[in-house]
Amino acid sequence: MLQGEGRRAPLNRDRVLRAAVALADETGIDALSMRNLAERLGVVPMALYKHVANKEELLDGMVEVVVGEIDPPPRGAEWKDAVRQRILSARGTLLRHGWASAVIQSRTHAPPAVLAYMDSLIGTFRAGGFSADLTHHVMHALGIRMWGFTQEVFPTPQPPADPDARAAMFGEFAARYPHIVDMATAVSDDGGMAGGAGCDDQFEFEFALDLLLDGFERLHQGGWTSARSVPSA
Amino acid sequence: MLQGEGRRAPLNRDRVLRAAVALADETGIDALSMRNLAERLGVVPMALYKHVANKEELLDGMVEVVVGEIDPPPRGAEWKDAVRQRILSARGTLLRHGWASAVIQSRTHAPPAVLAYMDSLIGTFRAGGFSADLTHHVMHALGIRMWGFTQEVFPTPQPPADPDARAAMFGEFAARYPHIVDMATAVSDDGGMAGGAGCDDQFEFEFALDLLLDGFERLHQGGWTSARSVPSA
DNA sequence: ACGGTAAGGTGTATGCCGTACACCCGTCAA
DNA sequence: TTGACGGGTGTACGGCATACACCTTACCGT
Numbered sequence: 001m002l003q004g005e006g007r008r009a010p011l012n013r014d015r016v017l018r019a020a021v022a023l024a025d026e027t028g029i030d031a032l033s034m035r036n037l038a039e040r041l042g043v044v045p046m047a048l049y050k051h052v053a054n055k056e057e058l059l060d061g062m063v064e065v066v067v068g069e070i071d072p073p074p075r076g077a078e079w080k081d082a083v084r085q086r087i088l089s090a091r092g093t094l095l096r097h098g099w100a101s102a103v104i105q106s107r108t109h110a111p112p113a114v115l116a117y118m119d120s121l122i123g124t125f126r127a128g129g130f131s132a133d134l135t136h137h138v139m140h141a142l143g144i145r146m147w148g149f150t151q152e153v154f155p156t157p158q159p160p161a162d163p164d165a166r167a168a169m170f171g172e173f174a175a176r177y178p179h180i181v182d183m184a185t186a187v188s189d190d191g192g193m194a195g196g197a198g199c200d201d202q203f204e205f206e207f208a209l210d211l212l213l214d215g216f217e218r219l220h221q222g223g224w225t226s227a228r229s230v231p232s233a
Numbered sequence: 234m235l236q237g238e239g240r241r242a243p244l245n246r247d248r249v250l251r252a253a254v255a256l257a258d259e260t261g262i263d264a265l266s267m268r269n270l271a272e273r274l275g276v277v278p279m280a281l282y283k284h285v286a287n288k289e290e291l292l293d294g295m296v297e298v299v300v301g302e303i304d305p306p307p308r309g310a311e312w313k314d315a316v317r318q319r320i321l322s323a324r325g326t327l328l329r330h331g332w333a334s335a336v337i338q339s340r341t342h343a344p345p346a347v348l349a350y351m352d353s354l355i356g357t358f359r360a361g362g363f364s365a366d367l368t369h370h371v372m373h374a375l376g377i378r379m380w381g382f383t384q385e386v387f388p389t390p391q392p393p394a395d396p397d398a399r400a401a402m403f404g405e406f407a408a409r410y411p412h413i414v415d416m417a418t419a420v421s422d423d424g425g426m427a428g429g430a431g432c433d434d435q436f437e438f439e440f441a442l443d444l445l446l447d448g449f450e451r452l453h454q455g456g457w458t459s460a461r462s463v464p465s466a
Numbered sequence: 467a468c469g470g471t472a473a474g475g476t477g478t479a480t481g482c483c484g485t486a487c488a489c490c491c492g493t494c495a496a
Numbered sequence: 497t498t499g500a501c502g503g504g505t506g507t508a509c510g511g512c513a514t515a516c517a518c519c520t521t522a523c524c525g526t
Contacts (some may be wrong), residue, residue, distance in 0.1 A: 007466055080446055081386060083446065084442065084443075088442075102335070102339070103428055130453055131458065133458055133459050134449075134452060134453060134459075136459075138452075140443065140450050199384060204322075209317065209320060209321075211372055211445060211448040211452075212311055212375065212445070212448075213317060214448065215447065216367075216371050217313065217445040219360070219367060220361075220363055226366050226369075
């Protein structure tokens with residue numbers, strides 16, 4: 001039961017992920033190798049593969065850890081404040097882990113924690129009275145500000161061929177990310193799973209661009225100057 | 234002079250860069266290795282090092298090539314149209330080379346072509362009557378939309394210690410990127426070389442965020458719906 | 467015509483990387 | 497007691513960027 005003092009507590013997935021995040025924070029994402037990580041954990045490189053399938057999955061897990069650090073949505077706040085606070089919290093988190101936005105961007109499928117974050121942001125807009133339509137475009141326009149980069153939209157995973165399996169997966173998705181599904185179905189009938197199916201990227205891009213340009217014009221005409229005040233109409 | 238049919242035209246830096254861009258376009262940036270590139274050029278890997286110092290410099294060069302494809306600023310257009318056109322052209326270019334925004338983002342110093350592009354955009358705003366101050370914030374807010382990602386600002390290169398060398402470098406920079414220098418000096422007296430020195434990232438972030446949030450609010454209150462029209466107040 | 471120089475290309479080798487595969491050991495259930 | 501299994505090991509392979517020494521060719525001033 002008790003064993004000699006020299007025995008290391010056994011690894012587990014969580015300890016591996018946290019060590020990886022710490023190592024990336026300290027030495028940069030380029031210096032994060034399976035070998036370096038193993039060394040820091042006092043273990044041989046191959047031991048890590050008992051806890052993560054491969055390096056991609058390690059990165060996936062690190063993203064989950066980091067995104068999990070973003071503050072939960074403030075309860076009882078007005079939509080604008082709630083969104084603002086949440087996004088600034090996300091920004092703070094990504095600044096603490098400088099490598100994270102590049103890694104998130106490099107994921108080939110949307111990490112669940114990211115979907116959960118977007119789902120709750122959508123919920124905030126909807127609770128504030130935004131239509132599903134407007135919420136949709138607004139989420140695109142915010143993409144950048146949420147993550148410090150523009151994800152033009154994660155690729156939609158192709159659903160399984162078997163109809164039963166597909167229905168099951170869809171059901172699970174809807175249970176987990178109700179607002180995403182709500183918004184997606186309201187926007188287009190093809191039921192975009194990842195919240196991005198069937199939408200027109202070019203339109204979304206121009207929507208956000210014009211929103212900014214119009215804002216610039218308004219500030220310009222109003223003779224705006226940076227008195228370190230919040231810009232407003 | 235003329236030589237046997239079997240002789241390959243000698244490589245040069247430009248042919249290497251163009252081949253690299255083409256290879257990245259076709260097979261993705263991950264599959265772009267010095268070895269693959271050399272093979273495509275019918276040459277041994279080490280031959281490439283006669284034309285680029287190392288892989289980082291290869292990537293720098295590829296960025297220059299791609300950014301060079303962005304349309305020049307339209308002459309005689311009103312600022313808003315000019316900016317809009319230019320940014321949509323940049324977007325098109327980056328969509329054609331899907332790897333490019335990640336690579337630009339990964340550069341440790343601002344590529345000259347990027348500075349030139351920003352310089353001319355700044356010039357467009359200034360010609361449209363924008364103050365240096367407003368132009369500065371507006372450029373930050375646009376960061377994203379220009380490149381498909383947010384570059385929080387390229388790190389400012391540290392100037393050489395020798396005063397003469399520093400003055401010379403500053404002069405060259407000012408000659409090449411007049412609008413950047415103009416704006417930077419107007420904004421802060423410490424003469425931010427790369428256009429980013431001495432500015433408050435957090436303020437810039439919130440500036441852009443609030444601009445968007447205010448825009449959302451306006452659309453929301455106006456009962457906006459996506460009739461595929463350009464959003465406006 | 468000749469030797470020198472240098473630019474362009476080659477070949478070999480080193481030290482990283484991710485990870486496949488066979489193995490070994492301790493724990494615990496049957 | 498046995499046997500399966502979870503966690504850790506050791507070895508090995510192929511791919512990567514790239515250092516270094518070398519060779520070939522073209523062109524230069526003499």
